[in-house]
Ligand SMILES: Nc1ncnc2c1ncn2[C@@H]1O[C@H](COP(=O)(O)OP(=O)(O)OP(=O)(O)O)[C@@H](O)[C@H]1O
């Protein structure tokens with residue numbers, strides 16, 4: 001039964017600056033940032049902070065959550081956010097100048113020269129009430145702007161939050177010619193399996209009017225965690241690809257999820273027959289396990305996992321049909337071979353849940369062909 005969610009809007013998938021109502025699993029980091037900011041606010045001095053983490057871990061949303069939800073609720077301060085990505089220093093300063101003039105309701109004189117713009121910005125910033133600046137995506141090409149902003153903030157008792165990925169963080173703060181001035185830093189960690197799952201589920205609730213099954217949400221999370229270091233960005237990208245299909249009423253099958261995450265799994269069009277051929281030379285049992293598993297998954301397209309008890313049952317039936325004997329240990333050993341060769345994967349939620357990345361039909365064909373070949377040779 002599908003319950004339409006009236007509030008769901010795809011904005012949470014397509015707007016890179018979207019901030020969810022609740023920022024999940026960042027309480028400790030938010031507390032740290034608010035605490036430091038509160039001290040500076042109450043004792044009347046400026047503070048500079050760097051937020052960093054691996055790309056896609058949620059740096060932008062973290063800084064924007066602080067800026068758009070926490071600061072307005074807790075402090076009497078202006079907030080200005082500028083995304084520096086792919087912008088020249090002039091463009092960045094021009095945007096800062098624009099925004100501060102708008103906040104202060106001051107008329108702006110158009111300028112195109114970096115020094116003139118900076119003078120205008122400085123004058124306006126000095127004259128307005130306390131402001132928290134976020135400069136997102138600092139890198140080598142614009143660190144100069146951040147450095148100037150951080151210095152100015154000390155002078156005028158404003159605060160800055162510089163946001164940069166781990167690569168640029170190392171480059172700019174550990175290098176010899178470092179200009180980066182900051183008082184403290186917030187290093188954002190990658191999420192655990194269950195945290196990533198919560199984030200994906202929350203986003204599905206916010207954006208899919210008809211939802212997605214738990215299985216699909218788990219499957220997306222499993223794949224992102226296994227192949228992409230648990231970056232929520234990749235999960236949201238996958239949801240973005242699934243959204244039009246789910247919206248048009250199509251059932252989201254494992255094939256569709258695989259297609260939506262194909263970019264992050266390194267499994268391109270390798271020849272699986274080769275791999276299967278090598279691992280299964282004379283290994284009848286492994287082929288049988290693979291056959292049973294892939295047969296089930298190709299028959300049940302909305303099932304993204306097969307659990308071990310079901311698999312055991314299917315294998316037992318196959319063995320009976322073929323008149324072979326197999327112990328539980330035989331089955332387990334074969335399964336471990338397939339897991340070890342990255343043909344079958346165990347879910348991070350439970351080792352009992354197994355999934356594949358190659359379309360199951362392909363695995364099935366390969367397994368059956370090889371098994372017949374072995375029989376013929378005997
Ligand atoms: N704790 C969280 N709660 C809810 N959503 C989150 C959380 N962390 C990240 N996200 C979501 O994950 C996606 C990626 O986050 P974000 O764009 O902030 O990453 P980023 O680290 O800035 O990436 P980039 O390297 O591209 O700048 C966004 O849709 C964001 O809303």
Ligand SMILES: [Mg+2]
Pocket residue numbers: 059060061136
């Ligand atoms: Mg970002």
